[in-house]
Amino acid sequence: MTAYVNDEQKKEGAYGKAVKATLAATLAAGMVPAAAAFADEPAEAAEGNDVEVLAATPEQAWKAGNFTAVDNNGKTVVDKVKYDEFKTVEFANDGKAHWVVPTVASLAGDTVSEDLKNKDLYKVTYYKQANGAGAAVAEADFEKTFSAKGDYSVVVEGKADTAYAGQKITINFSVGSKSLKDAKVYQVAEDKKDVSDKTFTYTGKAIKFDGTDLNLEIGGEALEYGTDYTAEVYPLNEGNKADALNAGTYLAKIAGVGNYAGENITLKFDVEAMDLASAAIKLELNAADKVYVDAATVDGVSILGDTVIECTSRPDSWYGNTQSVGEYVFKISAKQDSKNVKGSVSKTEIVATNSVDVLYDGVALTDKTIDLAKKQSFDLDKLVVTKKGEPQTKLDPKKDYAVEVYDADGKKVDAASLKKAGKWTVKVVVNAKATEYAYAGEASAKVTVYSDTVNTTNVFFKQDGKVVDAVEKDYDGADLLKALSATVLDSEGKALTAGTDYTVVAQKKVDGKFIDVDSIVDKGEYQLVVKSDTYNVGNEVLKITVKEVVADTLRIAPEFFLETDKVSYTGEALVPTVQYQAGTDKDGKAVWKDLPADTYKLSYKYDKDGKAPSEDVKEIKEVGKYSVTVADAADDNFAVSGTPKNNVFSVTAEKDFVDVPNTEWYYQYVKNANKVGYMTGIGGTKLFAPNEATSRAMAATVLSRMAGGTIGNGTGIFDNPFTDVTYTGVEATDPWYATYVLWAADTRIVTGYEQADGTAQFRPEANVTRAEFCVMMQRYAKAIGKDVALEAGEADKILAKYDDGAAVADWAKEAVAWAVKNEIFGGYSLLNPAGDITRAEMAKMTTEFQAAPLTK
Structure with missing residues (x-):
């Protein structure tokens, strides 16, 4: 020392x-x-x-020292940093929890090393804000709290009975926003998952940066506009916002939202000029004089103002009258000063005496759906081209027109493809020249060929394997899509294969139309649809509604209070957790759940003298009386309203136990264990001794209190197998622990130590190790009828995740792994199986496993 x-x-x-x-x-x-x-x-x-x-004084030694800390994965993040030179440790927001673990203080010129993790010497407290501000974070909440974006801190303070009493260090750390630095702009395609198109071309229509025209992607994953970011677009070197319309360079100012909050980047993107050579230009010739163009459009947008159009070839018979038939060739070129179009192209327009009708089976050719299972087919012989309005005047299929077939990608294929499942286009084009320009025209139709047509009665939507007609639920944060599926039968009742024969797609209603989504979580209207390129599955949909949670019955979490209307003074700002009533259980008792912190806002009124609170304050801190008001924070998944039932309370210097500050991780566990009667103060005092080791006698006592008389022989009279436990059955003369120990032995929750002479000792005063108490807890669970079995090899897999998992003795492996699996043990990267279990740790394990004593 x-x-x-x-x-x-x-x-x-x-x-x-x-x-x-x-x-x-x-x-x-x-x-x-x-x-x-x-x-x-x-x-x-x-x-x-x-x-x-x-x-030197402790304060002088402390302030002259160097400090080291690791993260929760053991990586050094603070390496011998001076007392007054700490910088915020920054962690990336990757969906995992990150926090700082102070480890060593090197004092007195590095000649003395202090173990900052020694709970007997140092108190370590984590806070939800920087510089030790905000609410303290319980160890059980580390994973949840420190995986979210925010600024946090850890404070290490020497305990009162140590050489460095009152000396402290504060290390701030932050979990940042997800980074937008690798974000790229892409053109949204019909396939919402396709983020490959990074080129943008002038179309004459405004290109909006709202997730519908332009969007952001990172690493091939699309972001969601409004949820992950917002964007403002500015033409380069201009100060006013504008959608990307004309060709040119634009700047998109991106502001992160949600997990990307605080991230601000500027991305440059270019809108290229329209290349006339590849544009689908539609010309409209002057009715009186065919060498002039009245309109030139691309996708309905005029390009006349950006182009020069001249007729470069006309029929020999042309003499400036409307009757001149033949081919007219036009050269379409970009104007010199046009920035929206580029290049040039020649386009041939045919003028014929007559137009045509294209008929299929005697009627105008239209889109067709073919079901091969019903022996249907698209018969090219049923195609007929006639003079418009005169079906009896037919063109010669051998020379006057041609029939072409294209696949879904626009590639020309053999006509035999129409006999296979797929999406095809049949195009009929008149050879005007072959008809000596008596006829001209073309027509096309989409032909969808299915292997089979599925009746709507053969599409079954399911939730958790059960058939449903519609789904409606309150928001709960879970992805409903994981519970939904669809079963599809063909016309003969045979089940099709999901993922091969069909896919199930979720869609959300946004701005009046349904768009594909990857999950069903937030409030809104959704639908589940079945899609297939092979089978005609119709338009059957499953309507889904996720409703916002109406949180109008509120309370402040009871764990916030020392008593019903009292809170312990800590010297730090205290932030209550607000809960809402989420229905009732099978016994009619109210079920309360925490409201997410970002769904509501708190405001406080205060009175120092304990009268009706009237002074507006920003935090709950000083001793006095407070009232809390709750308001809805945003348009989200919770509609928060109402006044919490227990919103008026006092901050007091009183405590359950004087050595259990409510800033310690174990505060709530100790409070709960005392409240339900598992554990009490030392000798009936206001001292709990949270960091003291626990004896075997106390462990047996706590487990007996948990059982509440629900197991055992029921007589209260026991055989005594131990030579070191005095038991007469007379409470006044027996040791305080005798009945509890013998009850635990009778129920096989504890065993003794066999001696050389064949007798057994219990050793009631011996300390219980962490591994030993896991064994006792597993035996207790089995005694009250809980399933404690692990799968073969499961224990080794669980223990392998810990740095000292191999140190767990064979006799304790299954029990320790069971305790870890049930989340009552093993919150850090070390298990410390041979270390003595403290009273605070026992309070946590017992109350986490069973909140209250069992009753008969």
């Missing part, structure tokens, strides 16, 4: 007296269990112990 004393104390040889006086004062104030009191001289000062006396 290293002790720091001042020069005056050294001169008078006052070290021992000073330490004793400090401990005596602390004990008198009720801060240390009696078991922790020292003899006349401190053990550390006895002969033969290494005591280093340095001429």
Whole structure:
């Protein structure tokens, strides 16, 4: 041990007296269990112990020291940093939890190392805000809290009965926004998952950056406009916002939202000029004079203002009258000053005496759906081309027109393809020249060929394997899509294969239309649809509604209070958790759930003297009376309204136990264990001794209290297998633990230590290790009828995740793995199986496993 004393104390040889006086004062104030009191001289000062006396105060040594910390995965994030030189440790927002674990203080010129993880010497507290502000974070909430974006801090403080009492360090750390630095702009395709198109071309129509025309992607994954980001578009070197319309360079100012909040980037993108050579230009010739063009459009947008159009070839018979038939060739070129179109192209327009009708089976050719299972087919012989309005005047199929077939990608294929399932286009084109320009024209139709047509009665939508007609649920944060599926039968009742024969797609209604989505989580209208290129599955849909949670019955979480209307003063700002009533259980009791912190806003009124609160304050901190008001924070999945039932309370200096501050991770567990009667104070005092080791007798006692008389022989009279446990059945003369120990032995929750003479000892005063208590807990669970079985090899897999998993003894492996699996043990990267279990740790394990005693 290293002790720091001042020069005056050294001169008078006052070290021992000073330490004793400090401990005596602390004990008198009720801060240390009696078991922790020292003899006349401190053990550390006895002969033969290494005591280093340095001429510096603890504060001086602390502030001159270097500090080291790792993250929760053991990676060094603070490496011997001076007391006043800490910088915020920044973690990326990758969906995983990250926090800082202070490890070592190197003091007195690195000659002394202090283990900051030693709970007997140091108190370590995590907070939801930087600089030790905001609510303390319980160990059980680390994974949830520190996986979200935010600024946090960890404070290490020397405990009252140690050399560095009151000395502290604060390390701030932050979990940042997800980064937008690798975001890229892409053109939204019909396939919402296709993010490959990074080129943008002038079309004459505004290209909106709202997730419908332009969107962002990172690593091939599309972001969601409004949920992940918002965008403002500016033409380069211009100050006013504008959609990307004309060709040119634009700047998109991106502001992150949600998990990307705080991320602001600017992306440059170019809208290229329309290349006339590849544009689908439609010309409209002047009726009186065919060499002039009245209109030139691309997808309905005029390009006349950006082009020069001249007729470069006309029929020999043309003399400036409307009757001149033949081919007219036009050269369409971009104007010199046009920035929206480029290049040139020649386009041939045919003028014929007559137009045509294209008929299929005697009627105008239209889109067709073919079901091969019904022996249907598209018969090219049924195609007929006639003079318009005169069906009896037919063109010669051998020379006057041609029939072409194209696949879904526009590639020309053999006509035999129409006999296979797929999506095809049949195009009929008149050879005007072959008819000496008596006829001209073309027509096309989409022909969808299916292997079979599925009746709507053969499409079954399911939720968790059960057939449903519609789904309606309140928002709960879960992805409903994972529970939904569809079964499709062909016309003969044979089940088709999902993923091969058909796909199931979720869609959400946005701005009046349904768009494909990857999940069904947030409030809104959705539908599930079945799609197939092979089978005609019709338009059967499953209507889905996710409703916002109406949170209008509120309360402040009881765990916030020391008593019903009291909160312990800590010197730090206190933030209550608001809960809403989420229905009732099978016994009619209200079920309460925490409201997500970002769904509501809190405001406070305060009165120092404990009268009706009237002064507006920003935080709950000082002793006095407070009232809390809750308001809805945003348009989200929760509609928050109402006044919490227990919104008026006092901050008081009173505590359940004077050595259990409510800033400690174990505060709530100790409070719960005491409240339900599992554990009490030391000797009936206001001391709990949270960091003291727990005896075997106490472990048996706690487990007996948990059972509440529901298991055992029911007589209260037991055989005594132990030579070191006195038991007469008379409570007044037996040790306080006798009945509890023998009950635990009778129910096979505990066993003894076999001696050489064949007898057995219980060793009631011996400490219980963490692994031993896991064994007792597993046996208790089995005794009350809980399933404790693990799958073959499961224990090894669970323990392998811990740095010291191999240190768990064979006799304890299954029990320790069971405790980890049930989330009552193993919150850090180390299990420490051979370490003594503390009273605070026992309070956590027992209350996490079973919140209240069992009843008959």
